[in-house]
Amino acid sequence: MDRSADSPAVVDTDWAFDRYEQVRHRLVAATFPTAGEPVDDVAAVAERFDGFVLDAFGVLNVGASPVPGAVARIAQLRRAGKRLVVLTNGATRGRTAALATYRALGFDFAPAEVVASRDLAAAALRVRAGLLWAAAGGPAPDLGDLGVPVRDLLADAGLFARADGFVLFSSAGWTRDHQARLAEALARRPRPVVVANPDLVAPREDGLSLEPGHYAHLLADELALAPEFYGKPYAGALRAARARLGPDVPPARIAMVGDSLHTDVLGARAAGMATILVTDHGLFRGRDLRPYVDRSGIVPDIVAAGF
Numbered sequence: 001m002d003r004s005a006d007s008p009a010v011v012d013t014d015w016a017f018d019r020y021e022q023v024r025h026r027l028v029a030a031t032f033p034t035a036g037e038p039v040d041d042v043a044a045v046a047e048r049f050d051g052f053v054l055d056a057f058g059v060l061n062v063g064a065s066p067v068p069g070a071v072a073r074i075a076q077l078r079r080a081g082k083r084l085v086v087l088t089n090g091a092t093r094g095r096t097a098a099l100a101t102y103r104a105l106g107f108d109f110a111p112a113e114v115v116a117s118r119d120l121a122a123a124a125l126r127v128r129a130g131l132l133w134a135a136a137g138g139p140a141p142d143l144g145d146l147g148v149p150v151r152d153l154l155a156d157a158g159l160f161a162r163a164d165g166f167v168l169f170s171s172a173g174w175t176r177d178h179q180a181r182l183a184e185a186l187a188r189r190p191r192p193v194v195v196a197n198p199d200l201v202a203p204r205e206d207g208l209s210l211e212p213g214h215y216a217h218l219l220a221d222e223l224a225l226a227p228e229f230y231g232k233p234y235a236g237a238l239r240a241a242r243a244r245l246g247p248d249v250p251p252a253r254i255a256m257v258g259d260s261l262h263t264d265v266l267g268a269r270a271a272g273m274a275t276i277l278v279t280d281h282g283l284f285r286g287r288d289l290r291p292y293v294d295r296s297g298i299v300p301d302i303v304a305a306g307f
């Protein structure tokens with residue numbers, strides 16, 4: 001097979017975009033407007049919506065730093081009576097730790113205002129609680145909040161052979177050797193692969209990191225297995241976010257605010273929501289968006305420079 005996706009020399013927006021297009025058949029389908037409406041920021045269009053689904057990485061934060069102005073924008077939307085929910089594919093840490101991180105960044109989200117793909121994946125594990133699950137969760141993983149026993153794959157290499165299923169929460173500490181061992185183990189004995197973060201990359205202070213979705217798509221390419229993806233752009237995540245906003249808010253009065261075409265915009269359009277792509281701090285920071293929109297056909301309703 002073509003190994004160029006396996007160990008990319010440069011992980012940048014162009015690489016991520018091309019790779020998302022290569023795996024597009026594993027994402028969701030949606031229709032789009034012919035052109036996005038450019039605005040300065042979300043405040044310019046806030047009156048059109050009653051609820052906002054907010055991406056975290058690239059909108060609220062970049063790595064461990066808050067996006068400038070994001071805390072004030074959240075406060076402004078609250079004052080205007082808007083309902084808010086954070087929908088994040090960040091799955092490394094449990095809900096309590098994630099909420100503490102938002103607090104430390106200056107955000108005041110209540111527990112009910114956060115939908116994490118990690119929780120959706122955990123629910124999928126709990127229905128098969130009798131299985132021996134092994135997780136890639138980073139060094140010293142936080143596996144106590146899942147409601148089902150999950151073992152640390154990085155701490156016990158014997159689990160590659162013994163586990164009944166695998167869960168990818170985090171790519172921290174995940175090496176090419178781990179990936180090769182997992183592929184070999186699955187080739188020998190196919191087992192479920194649950195992906196708690198379907199993103200290929202995430203924006204960090206020093207560039208883009210490779211995320212669990214990247215490794216899951218490699219397995220799918222190589223072994224013709226079908227990973228179970230939880231999070232954006234998949235329907236279950238958007239459904240969960242919408243449920244938090246309340247049944248009285250119709251999808252057309254909900255805007256998903258995100259920085260990614262292939263997760264935020266694609267998923268929200270498929271769910272019937274409006275979409276606002278912010279370009280100043282996330283994946284498309286410092287780039288002309290147009291060629292990416294033209295090539296993918298994924299067109300946000302609104303393109304906002306800032307949040």
Ligand SMILES: [Mg+2]
Nearest residue numbers: 055057058259
């Ligand atoms: Mg993002």
